[in-house]
Amino acid sequence: MLEVREVTKAFGGFLALNRVSLSVERGRFHALVGPNGAGKTTLFNVIVGRYRPDGGEVRLKGRRIHHLPTPRIVRMGVGVSFQRAQAFLSMTARENVMLALLGLRGGVYRGRPLSRFRREAERAEELLGWVGLEKVADRVAAELPLGDLKRLDIAMSLAGDPELLLLDEPLAGLSRAERRQMMDFIERLLRRLKLTLLFTEHDTDAVLRLADRITVLHQGEVLAEGEPEAIKNDPRVVEAFLGGSHA
Amino acid sequence: MRALLFALVLLLFLPLFLSRYAVEVLTQGFILALFASAFNLVFFQLGLLSFGHAAFFGAGAYTAALLVTKAGWPYLGTLPAAVLVAALLALVIGFFSVRTSRIYFTMLTLAFAQLLWAVVHKWYAFTGGDNGIPGIPVGALAGSAKGLYYLALLLLLLGLAFLYALDRSPLGYALRAVRDNEARAEAVGLSPFALRLLGFVLSGALAGAAGFLQVAWQRSAFPDFLYWTKSAEAIIAAILGGSAHLLGPSLGALAFVELGAFVQARTEYWPLVLGLVLLFLVLFFPRGLVGLFGGRDARG
Ligand SMILES: Nc1ncnc2c1ncn2[C@@H]1O[C@H](COP(=O)(O)OP(=O)(O)O)[C@@H](O)[C@H]1O
Ligand SMILES: [Mg+2]
Numbered sequence: 305m306l307e308v309r310e311v312t313k314a315f316g317g318f319l320a321l322n323r324v325s326l327s328v329e330r331g332r333f334h335a336l337v338g339p340n341g342a343g344k345t346t347l348f349n350v351i352v353g354r355y356r357p358d359g360g361e362v363r364l365k366g367r368r369i370h371h372l373p374t375p376r377i378v379r380m381g382v383g384v385s386f387q388r389a390q391a392f393l394s395m396t397a398r399e400n401v402m403l404a405l406l407g408l409r410g411g412v413y414r415g416r417p418l419s420r421f422r423r424e425a426e427r428a429e430e431l432l433g434w435v436g437l438e439k440v441a442d443r444v445a446a447e448l449p450l451g452d453l454k455r456l457d458i459a460m461s462l463a464g465d466p467e468l469l470l471l472d473e474p475l476a477g478l479s480r481a482e483r484r485q486m487m488d489f490i491e492r493l494l495r496r497l498k499l500t501l502l503f504t505e506h507d508t509d510a511v512l513r514l515a516d517r518i519t520v521l522h523q524g525e526v527l528a529e530g531e532p533e534a535i536k537n538d539p540r541v542v543e544a545f546l547g548g549s550h551a
Numbered sequence: 552m553r554a555l556l557f558a559l560v561l562l563l564f565l566p567l568f569l570s571r572y573a574v575e576v577l578t579q580g581f582i583l584a585l586f587a588s589a590f591n592l593v594f595f596q597l598g599l600l601s602f603g604h605a606a607f608f609g610a611g612a613y614t615a616a617l618l619v620t621k622a623g624w625p626y627l628g629t630l631p632a633a634v635l636v637a638a639l640l641a642l643v644i645g646f647f648s649v650r651t652s653r654i655y656f657t658m659l660t661l662a663f664a665q666l667l668w669a670v671v672h673k674w675y676a677f678t679g680g681d682n683g684i685p686g687i688p689v690g691a692l693a694g695s696a697k698g699l700y701y702l703a704l705l706l707l708l709l710g711l712a713f714l715y716a717l718d719r720s721p722l723g724y725a726l727r728a729v730r731d732n733e734a735r736a737e738a739v740g741l742s743p744f745a746l747r748l749l750g751f752v753l754s755g756a757l758a759g760a761a762g763f764l765q766v767a768w769q770r771s772a773f774p775d776f777l778y779w780t781k782s783a784e785a786i787i788a789a790i791l792g793g794s795a796h797l798l799g800p801s802l803g804a805l806a807f808v809e810l811g812a813f814v815q816a817r818t819e820y821w822p823l824v825l826g827l828v829l830l831f832l833v834l835f836f837p838r839g840l841v842g843l844f845g846g847r848d849a850r851g
Binding site: 415 | 716731
């Protein structure tokens with residue numbers, strides 16, 4: 305599904321990614337882990353075309369995508385959800401999702417009022433139901449608490465019926481209770497939708513529970529890759545994590 | 552809604568009761584209202600402060616003026632050309648400006664407009680230089696005070712109707728999405744550059760229509776139309792009236808022009824009065840004059 309080959313990305317003289325390779329197979333739940341500053345978000349940004357890699361290539365379903373702009377890449381079936389929850393704060397939750405639906409299908413250049421897009425409204429309702437936001441559908445996003453914004457962000461990332469979903473720290477910033485809820489929700493949702501998932505997360509329990517493949521990134525390089533059991537017991541990984549800023 | 556209808560009916564019948572001078576002042580108010588509403592499309596929907604909208608106002612005006620005086624077009628027939636030329640100019644200026652952000656956008660738009668002003672101001676052979684183009688025949692309709700009043704009102708209403716439709720359409724939402732959160736917008740398939748440029752061009756086109764009207768109002772075209780103070784008038788009107796509301800800039804423009812006429816007839820301290828009024832409004836009614844009516848902001 306997704307093939308990252310020898311990707312290098314430097315900021316000034318600093319190598320944020322050094323010949324990183326990784327392959328996400330269709331239907332897999334693939335975790336990208338590593339201490340803060342390892343380059344996880346940078347790799348996500350390269351994959352979705354926000355950063356151009358200095359070397360290497362990224363292929364999606366066999367097609368090279370690392371020279372394409374973000375809007376093109378997401379329309380090829382990639383759902384993106386951000387580390388810091390992002391939404392269009394001046395709009396209601398429903399409008400956020402409707403706009404995502406239209407945007408991902410290239411359908412915003414139309415004159416009819418947004419409120420009259422019936423099919424999109426129904427689909428938005430359904431997506432908001434999936435993430436448990438149906439009750440706040442008509443609240444302006446600026447008024448929503450962080451937990452709801454993260455759900456909204458995910459609903460928007462699902463709007464284009466993606467085949468590949470990228471979630472950058474979906475649990476970050478949530479309370480313990482909210483984390484549990486969010487985990488359950490993501491797991492249920494993804495199993496049902498049969499998506500391919502690439503995600504990053506600091507919460508080790510969450511990673512071990514969701515992932516069926518793990519890539520460990522450390523200081524911009526791939527330290528290890530494998531099944532969760534093998535990774536958990538890999539001495540290099542243990543050392544890097546204990547030596548890093550995060551356990 | 553009922554209040555709006557009442558206001559509309561009032562505006563339709565007002566010229567029958569007012570002096571010629573009062574009608575002309577109101578007409579100038581409509582023209583500035585159209586210009587400020589055009590500016591506000593970029594200011595509010597795109598979240599970008601253009602300090603160069605006079606360029607589009609002036610482009611519309613000079614297109615009309617030159618086509619009438621040099622090519623013998625009937626004044627009314629120049630409207631589509633005025634709008635088109637302003638839109639094309641916005642396409643060029645926008646192409647370079649909308650990819651920069653915030654303060655650079657403001658400075659670039661200002662620089663482009665001042666550059667154009669300098670050309671118009673000096674190019675005696677073509678634009679008449681600082682003498683402008685005086686004595687333009689604009690025909691019977693636009694040449695009468697009442698006729699021009701209704702023409703300006705009509706174009707203003709058409710402009711507002713367009714902005715209203717845009718505001719509620721997916722395109723309007725997409726423009727605000729780019730303003731709210733560019734990264735998120737890209738991640739749902741929206742192209743910030745294309746959307747900003749489109750919004751800027753539409754805004755420039757409307758400003759061009761306002762410039763077209765100004766030619767009839769003055770029977771002339773002057774380099775002043777492109778000067779930065781003209782851009783500032785749009786900014787002041789939008790902020791005075793309230794940029795978050797569709798009618799805010801129009802209200803601000805009417806207040807600006809009416810107050811200006813009133814004060815200037817009595818003292819020479821108009822800039823001082825304007826400064827005080829602005830200070831008062833910004834401090835106590837940050838949402839502008841529309842805030843006085845207790846109207847909730849319709850949008851974001
Ligand atoms: N736009 C940028 N400019 C400069 N340095 C950056 C930029 N983005 C990330 N970095 C640096 O790259 C490294 C990796 O960051 P990041 O990918 O965010 O790590 P992670 O998501 O794994 O915590 C960090 O040292 C960070 O400071
Ligand atoms: Mg990160």
